Amino acid sequence: MTQEEKPENTPSGGLALTDYLLERMTRAARIGAPVMLLSLLLAILNGFMLLYEFSVWFSALESDYYLMEGANLYEAFDALISVALLYLFIRGVVDGRQAFQYLRDSATDDEALLEGNARLAAMLRWFALFGIVFIGTLLLQKLWHYLMS
Amino acid sequence: MQETTPLDADLPFDASEDERPAGQWLEGYWTQMAYWAKRITWSLWAYLAIFVYSNLWLIEFMDDNMMAIIINLAFSLFLWALPLGLLSYFTYTFSHLLEAAPQTGETHRVEKAWKRLRQMLWTGMVIVVMLLVSTGATMYYTYRISQTQNMNMEEVIPLQSEGEEGETMEYDEEQGE
Numbered sequence: 001m002t003q004e005e006k007p008e009n010t011p012s013g014g015l016a017l018t019d020y021l022l023e024r025m026t027r028a029a030r031i032g033a034p035v036m037l038l039s040l041l042l043a044i045l046n047g048f049m050l051l052y053e054f055s056v057w058f059s060a061l062e063s064d065y066y067l068m069e070g071a072n073l074y075e076a077f078d079a080l081i082s083v084a085l086l087y088l089f090i091r092g093v094v095d096g097r098q099a100f101q102y103l104r105d106s107a108t109d110d111e112a113l114l115e116g117n118a119r120l121a122a123m124l125r126w127f128a129l130f131g132i133v134f135i136g137t138l139l140l141q142k143l144w145h146y147l148m149s
Numbered sequence: 150m151q152e153t154t155p156l157d158a159d160l161p162f163d164a165s166e167d168e169r170p171a172g173q174w175l176e177g178y179w180t181q182m183a184y185w186a187k188r189i190t191w192s193l194w195a196y197l198a199i200f201v202y203s204n205l206w207l208i209e210f211m212d213d214n215m216m217a218i219i220i221n222l223a224f225s226l227f228l229w230a231l232p233l234g235l236l237s238y239f240t241y242t243f244s245h246l247l248e249a250a251p252q253t254g255e256t257h258r259v260e261k262a263w264k265r266l267r268q269m270l271w272t273g274m275v276i277v278v279m280l281l282v283s284t285g286a287t288m289y290y291t292y293r294i295s296q297t298q299n300m301n302m303e304e305v306i307p308l309q310s311e312g313e314e315g316e317t318m319e320y321d322e323e324q325g326e
Contacts, residue, residue: 014254015171021256024263031270038277045284052291117178124185131192138199 022107025116032100039093043086050082074144081137085130092126095119171259179247179259186244193237197230232276239269 057075067073102116171179204225207218246262249255 015176015250015259016256017169017171017175018256018260021260021263024260024267028263028267028270031267031274035270035274035277038274038281042277042281042284045281045288049284049288049291114174114178117175117182121178121181121185124182124189128185128188128192131189131196135192135195135199138196142199 017113019107022113025103025106025113029100029103029106029116032096033104036093036097036100039089040097043090043093047086050086053082054079081133085133085137088126088130088133092123092130095126096123099123171256176251179262180251183244183247186240186247190237190241190244193233193240197233197237200233201226201230228279232272232279236269236272236276239265239272243269 057079065072067076096119099116099119099122102112102119104112106113106116204222207221210218243262243265246258246265250258250262
């Protein structure tokens with residue numbers, strides 16, 4: 001639910017915004033920002049590797065390409081999943097970077113505090129989806145190799 | 150206090166008397182964080198299980214090359230599984246604390262959860278640096294291999310049987326001597 005849909009921000013669980021908590025958020029933001037930058041660099045490098053693999057794959061393609069022939073189906077599936085994983089990871093990194101930028105000012109700015117927490121929840125959602133798809137693919141690959149052996 | 154932000158709107162709050170309540174929105178975000186962090190933990194546990202199983206499978210070949218396999222296991226388990234195990238532990242406690250906090254109303258659980266998030270991020274930094282080194286090394290060796298292949302394709306060395314008749318004869322004569 002977005003902020004606009006909620007009528008008001010009412011207290012519910014009795015949790016308080018202590019100075020200690022706000023300090024924790026600011027400290028987390030200080031380490032989170034460089035982690036997200038490094039993660040972005042990692043995503044870019046892996047994107048280049050993926051492009052290189054695609055170029056090798058396309059250059060080896062023959063004119064009469066059949067999806068169900070040889071390992072073509074496996075290669076096409078692998079390529080699609082790699083692109084999907086890269087997309088999920090980058091979305092997580094972008095949301096994380098914005099979250100930590102907002103959280104850096106959370107001690108003095110309430111809008112930044114809310115927006116930072118919202119983005120952090122989004123970052124965790126994208127990373128969780130990345131993890132689920134990654135594990136699913138890993139298990140499918142193991143099953144594929146088991147069936148083909 | 151003036152009502153200038155959504156966080157302050159309609160809250161029975163006096164800064165001089167008590168601490169600000171977190172409010173529905175923040176608690177909602179923390180619940181979402183706990184939900185997704187738990188899924189991340191499950192993914193990490195599943196990955197660790199697959200990774201450790203794949204490495205322990207090498208023990209079957211222990212008799213052939215014991216030292217190589219012990220070194221491989223030590224490196225893979227300590228350098229890769231240990232940071233991942235720590236990350237999964239911090240993520241689990243982060244999600245557990247954030248999940249329990251709104252139910253019990255204990256703010257110190259949220260404070261602890263944010264401390265765990267910071268530990269998660271430090272571990273995440275170690276993992277990302279290791280992955281960057283690994284990706285860099287893969288890119289470097291891929292480049293080296295592709296360069297070697299290109300050089301081989303440019304300098305086509307004819308087979309002896311494909312050479313001119315004279316050259317072959319000369320070679321034969323040299324061999325004969």
